[in-house]
Amino acid sequence: MESIQSEAALNFCQACAVRNRAICADLDDEEIRILNSIGRRRHLEAGEQLFWEGDEAIVVANVIEGLLKLSTQTSDGKEQILGLAYPSDFMGRPFGNSTPYGVEALTPALVCTFQRADFDRFAREHPKLEHNLLERTLSELDRTRRWMLLLGRMNAEQKLATFLLDMSERLAPKGCAPFEQSADAFELPLSRQQIADVLGLTIETVSRQFTKFRKQGLIDLPSRREAVIQKRERLEELAQ
Amino acid sequence: MESIQSEAALNFCQACAVRNRAICADLDDEEIRILNSIGRRRHLEAGEQLFWEGDEAIVVANVIEGLLKLSTQTSDGKEQILGLAYPSDFMGRPFGNSTPYGVEALTPALVCTFQRADFDRFAREHPKLEHNLLERTLSELDRTRRWMLLLGRMNAEQKLATFLLDMSERLAPKGCAPFEQSADAFELPLSRQQIADVLGLTIETVSRQFTKFRKQGLIDLPSRREAVIQKRERLEELAQ
DNA sequence: CGCAATCTTGAGTGATATCAACAGGAGTGG
DNA sequence: CCACTCCTGTTGATATCACTCAAGATTGCG
Numbered sequence: 001m002e003s004i005q006s007e008a009a010l011n012f013c014q015a016c017a018v019r020n021r022a023i024c025a026d027l028d029d030e031e032i033r034i035l036n037s038i039g040r041r042r043h044l045e046a047g048e049q050l051f052w053e054g055d056e057a058i059v060v061a062n063v064i065e066g067l068l069k070l071s072t073q074t075s076d077g078k079e080q081i082l083g084l085a086y087p088s089d090f091m092g093r094p095f096g097n098s099t100p101y102g103v104e105a106l107t108p109a110l111v112c113t114f115q116r117a118d119f120d121r122f123a124r125e126h127p128k129l130e131h132n133l134l135e136r137t138l139s140e141l142d143r144t145r146r147w148m149l150l151l152g153r154m155n156a157e158q159k160l161a162t163f164l165l166d167m168s169e170r171l172a173p174k175g176c177a178p179f180e181q182s183a184d185a186f187e188l189p190l191s192r193q194q195i196a197d198v199l200g201l202t203i204e205t206v207s208r209q210f211t212k213f214r215k216q217g218l219i220d221l222p223s224r225r226e227a228v229i230q231k232r233e234r235l236e237e238l239a240q
Numbered sequence: 241m242e243s244i245q246s247e248a249a250l251n252f253c254q255a256c257a258v259r260n261r262a263i264c265a266d267l268d269d270e271e272i273r274i275l276n277s278i279g280r281r282r283h284l285e286a287g288e289q290l291f292w293e294g295d296e297a298i299v300v301a302n303v304i305e306g307l308l309k310l311s312t313q314t315s316d317g318k319e320q321i322l323g324l325a326y327p328s329d330f331m332g333r334p335f336g337n338s339t340p341y342g343v344e345a346l347t348p349a350l351v352c353t354f355q356r357a358d359f360d361r362f363a364r365e366h367p368k369l370e371h372n373l374l375e376r377t378l379s380e381l382d383r384t385r386r387w388m389l390l391l392g393r394m395n396a397e398q399k400l401a402t403f404l405l406d407m408s409e410r411l412a413p414k415g416c417a418p419f420e421q422s423a424d425a426f427e428l429p430l431s432r433q434q435i436a437d438v439l440g441l442t443i444e445t446v447s448r449q450f451t452k453f454r455k456q457g458l459i460d461l462p463s464r465r466e467a468v469i470q471k472r473e474r475l476e477e478l479a480q
Numbered sequence: 481c482g483c484a485a486t487c488t489t490g491a492g493t494g495a496t497a498t499c500a501a502c503a504g505g506a507g508t509g510g
Numbered sequence: 511c512c513a514c515t516c517c518t519g520t521t522g523a524t525a526t527c528a529c530t531c532a533a534g535a536t537t538g539c540g
Binding site: 079138 | 389
Binding site: 395396441442444445448463464 | 527528529530536537
């Protein structure tokens with residue numbers, strides 16, 4: 001088992017779909033070999049939990065495929081989704097004692113996990129990786145702060161318009177080939193309740209806003225899990 | 241002028257109040273000397289702006305003394321405060337093109353600024369500093385995400401209770417001497433409007449909640465800019 | 481003392497939450 | 511193929527919390 005793992009090690013990372021975008025980008029072969037030896041791939045079903053809020057921070061992970069949510073809740077059980085993790089995103093809390101949020105797969109997902117102790121040690125010895133992680137963390141902080149404006153100062157209409165535009169942008173690059181997949185039609189990887197938990201609303205308010213947008217011809221909803229943006233400019237005006 | 245600056249260089253940082261807590265902690269004398277040569281101290285009056293949202297990200301800075309706010313606004317002018325910067329905190333966007341938030345001093349402040357290009361170059365050459373910055377950014381991201389729960393899922397009462405407890409905690413270590421300053425009585429460095437902008441509320445709602453807490457005996461308000469926590473446990477229950 | 485800025489309080493409104501009923505699909509078993 | 515159920519989402523009725531608008535009160539300052 002051990003030898004199979006190490007033999008396959010290089011191929012694993014080399015063939016990795018996010019090899020050039022994740023924090024392991026720009027590492028040399030030797031570094032990749034080490035990283036590979038301490039990382040483990042893991043499949044998750046939709047709905048499966050990768051870590052729980054308040055866990056001892058034992059594990060960190062990279063997303064290879066799929067979509068996951070980071071979330072927390074008030075003591076009376078209201079949930080707030082703190083962010084979504086797309087392929088190449090990093091999850092978990094290095095250099096810390098506990099994971100301050102739970103992580104759950106929204107779609108079937110493939111992640112690359114590391115024991116935090118291993119990861120921390122490797123990171124401290126490899127500034128290039130720490131630099132990549134720093135850039136990623138700074139971007140994530142910017143994105144999170146932008147979301148604070150949404151949560152604190154936008155009404156339901158602005159929130160949903162912003163959400164739809166954000167999703168269409170983030171889900172589009174999937175087919176980043178020459179024939180780029182239309183960003184206007186996409187599958188919603190979140191349920192209405194989860195959308196509500198992202199936007200700080202209730203499921204009923206989200207549903208009503210969807211209906212309103214549909215009746216105004218801004219969007220179409222072929223099914224519960226599909227959305228089509230029909231008047232992007234108008235949505236952009238609403239989102240501002 | 242130039243020579244005075246470089247002569248005084250070492251002393252500047254060595255005498256710095258946040259020397260051991262800011263991202264420059266643990267740097268050796270030579271590193272400190274370089275950092276000092278590229279940094280400039282700057283005083284800010286309360287209300288003075290250090291950078292504007294959307295600025296080209298030309299400058300980054302460390303807080304030495306005072307309190308500053310990071311904020312952004314919707315296109316219709318509603319403000320959201322994204323965070324407060326206390327002594328030893330880092331502000332600005334290294335490795336990026338524009339500062340995604342404005343920074344304004346809430347009290348008279350002393351900051352240590354760097355041209356971003358200088359800072360970026362120094363950081364990339366000094367992993368220790370990048371590591372410090374990474375740890376700080378990770379903590380800030382955790383804190384920001386916790387605030388998302390407040391903005392998205394708490395009511396006005398929970399928000400203000402959380403705010404008061406947070407302030408009392410963050411302002412307390414000022415007198416971190418043996419005779420620690422009481423955390424229960426503190427000066428509010430924010431106006432009612434600014435508190436509203438932190439909490440995603442209106443000034444009237446904040447004012448009403450203050451009055452309610454005062455009438456319930458949870459807090460005292462000796463003046464507009466002072467608060468005294470009288471029933472901390474009760475506030476903690478409300479904040480959850 | 482008077483003015484301006486900030487804060488507080490009041491009254492009324494409105495957006496979103498809450499509670500409740502219903503609708504539509506997907507899966508299951510007869 | 512059709513009933514049945516479960517789950518998710520939609521729609522309606524009502525309540526409530528926070529916002530808005532407006533008027534005073536307090537504070538600081540020249």
